[in-house]
Amino acid sequence: MNSKTRKYHPAKKHFLIASDFDKTLSFNDSGYVLAELLGVNDFEAKVAEVSALNMVQQGGELAYLIMHDPQFRAMRKEHLVEAGKRINLKDNIKLLSKVLEHGIDDYRFSFFVISAAPEEIVQSALKDVLPVDHIFGTRFRYDAKSGEVKGIIQVPAGYGKVAVLNHLHTKLQVSEERVIYSGDGSSDIHVMLHINQRKGYTIAVSQAQYVTQIAKRTVLSDNAVSVLVPVLEDIVGWDATRIRTYFESHELLIQEWAKMRTDILTIRSSNPPAEPQS
Numbered sequence: 349m350n351s352k353t354r355k356y357h358p359a360k361k362h363f364l365i366a367s368d369f370d371k372t373l374s375f376n377d378s379g380y381v382l383a384e385l386l387g388v389n390d391f392e393a394k395v396a397e398v399s400a401l402n403m404v405q406q407g408g409e410l411a412y413l414i415m416h417d418p419q420f421r422a423m424r425k426e427h428l429v430e431a432g433k434r435i436n437l438k439d440n441i442k443l444l445s446k447v448l449e450h451g452i453d454d455y456r457f458s459f460f461v462i463s464a465a466p467e468e469i470v471q472s473a474l475k476d477v478l479p480v481d482h483i484f485g486t487r488f489r490y491d492a493k494s495g496e497v498k499g500i501i502q503v504p505a506g507y508g509k510v511a512v513l514n515h516l517h518t519k520l521q522v523s524e525e526r527v528i529y530s531g532d533g534s535s536d537i538h539v540m541l542h543i544n545q546r547k548g549y550t551i552a553v554s555q556a557q558y559v560t561q562i563a564k565r566t567v568l569s570d571n572a573v574s575v576l577v578p579v580l581e582d583i584v585g586w587d588a589t590r591i592r593t594y595f596e597s598h599e600l601l602i603q604e605w606a607k608m609r610t611d612i613l614t615i616r617s618s619n620p621p622a623e624p625q626s
Contacts, residue, residue, distance in 0.1 A: 360451060360454050360455060360456040361454060361455050361456070361526070362456055362457075362458070362520070362522055362526065363455060363456070363457050363458070363522065363526045363527070363528055363583070364457075364458050364460070364513075364516055364517050364520055364522040364526065364527045364528065365448060365457045365458070365459050365460075365527075365528040365529075365530075365579070366459075366460045366461070366462050366513060366516070366527070366528070366529050366530075367459070367460070367461050367462070367529070367530045367531070367575070368461075368462065368463055368530065368531035368532060368533075368535070368536055369461050369463035369465050369470050369473075369474075369485070370463060370464075370465055370532070370533075371532045371533065371553075371554060372530060372531055372532045372553050372554075373437060373438055373441055373461065373474075373572055374435050374436060374437050374438065374473065375436045375437070375438065375570075376435065376436050378410070378431065378432075378435065378463075378465035378466065378469045378470070379391060379395065379409070379410040379413075379465075380392075381431045381434050381435055381469075382410070382423070382427065382428065382431040382466075382469065385427055385430060385431050385434070386419065386420065386422065386423060386427065387419075388419045388420065394409075394413055394417060395409045395410070395413070398412050398413065404503075404505070405464075405503065405505040405506030405507065405508060405535070406505060406506055406534045406535045406537070407464035407505030407506060407533075407534070407535025408464055408486070408503045408505035408506070408508070408535075410464070410465070410466070410486070411464065411466075411486045411488075411500055411503045411505075414466075414488070414497055415497060415499075415500060421496070421497075423497065424490075424495040424496070425468055425490060425495060428466045428468035428469045428472070429468050429469075429472045430472075431466075431469050431472070432468065432469040432470065432471065432472025432473040432475075433472055433473070435469070435472075435473040437473060437474075437572075438570055438571060438572040439570060439571045439572060439573075440571055440572050440573045440600070441474070441477055441572040442476070442477050443572075443573055443598060444459075444572045444573045444575070444576065445459055445477050445478055447573070447576065447598070452580070452584055453584060455583065455584055457528075458516075458520055458522070459478070459482065460478075460482045460483070460484065460516060461474065461478060461482065461483045461484065461485075462484045462485075462504050462509050462512050462513065462539075463483075463484070463485045463486075463504060464485070464486055464503060464504055464505035464508070464509075464535055465485050465486065466485055466486050466488065467483060467484070467485030467486060467487050468485075469485070470483050470485045471483050471485075484502075484504050484512045485504060486500065486502065486503045486504065486505075487500070487501040487502045488500055488501065489501055505535050506535060506537075506538045507538050509535070509536070509538065509539040510538055510539050510542045513527065513529070513539060513542070513543070524543075524546035524547065524548055525546065525547040525548055526548070527543055527546070527548035527549070528543075528548065528549045528550075528551070528579065528583070529543050529548070529549075529550050529551070530550070530551040530552075530553055530575050531550075531551075531552065531553065531559065532552065532553050532554035532556060532559065533554065533556050533559060534556065534558065534559070536559060537558055537559065537562060540552075540559065540562045540563055541562060544562065544564070549564055549565075549578075549579075549582065549583065550562065550563040550564050550565075551563055551564070551565050551566070551567060551575055551578055551579075552565070552566040552567070553566075553567055553568065553569075553574075553575065554568070555568065564578075564582075565578035565582065571600075573595070573598075573600065577591060577605075580594065588605070
């Protein structure tokens with residue numbers, strides 16, 4: 349084929365899209381599932397106590413409990429794998445992964461999960477959905493003989509998520525403004541602030557107050573592919589009609605699509621009542 353007949357195919361715009369796992373791709377928290385499996389009944393109180401001590405990054409409480417709480421000392425790697433099998437995932441995560449892998453128009457996406465949940469739980473839950481090298485979670489060091497947890501290698505919580513994300517966008521040679529992140533809670537605040545500062549794109553998937561204030565878009569849905577809506581609108585540049593048609597091509601019907609702006613106010617009187625005289 350000579351230069352006159354060769355067709356020109358513009359290079360696809362490459363984006364890194366990363367997602368939290370707990371309550372972002374799943375309905376429940378990995379820690380609760382693991383605690384139930386191990387027979388730990390007061391998990392929520394334990395997390396609250398660790399969080400109040402401000403000794404670990406937000407989201408890293410489970411890793412701390414696994415290392416230091418006596419009730420978690422019986423945990424082995426096989427418990428994490430089993431807990432992953434019990435995670436209740438949102439609908440169509442596999443479709444979301446396939447769509448991103450295939451690309452949309454002249455956009456292509458590298459999809460990763462970055463979570464403070466134990467890596468084995470996330471890998472087990474997302475088996476046959478994502479390759480293990482696209483999953484970054486809390487990684488433990490185990491005793492070769494007993495299988496007991498002996499240490500922590502990494503905890504992607506708080507600034508730990510920023511470190512993983514920086515590693516990925518450098519490795520993939522994706523510019524910072526082409527980084528997209530979706531998450532649901534306080535452990536995502538640092539990474540969202542980091543991405544926004546560098547002109548990236550952030551999506552909240554819950555109504556958690558601080559996250560929705562930071563994220564550029566908020567999407568609430570039980571379906572994992574819902575995160576594509578703001579990407580298709582704000583990144584790819586599609587209108588609502590084309591987005592609905594695209595979803596229908598994957599046998600999905602958007603039944604309700606309500607856009608709302610929520611104002612959260614605390615209002616007090618500027619003229620407080622006088623104190624009663626004694």
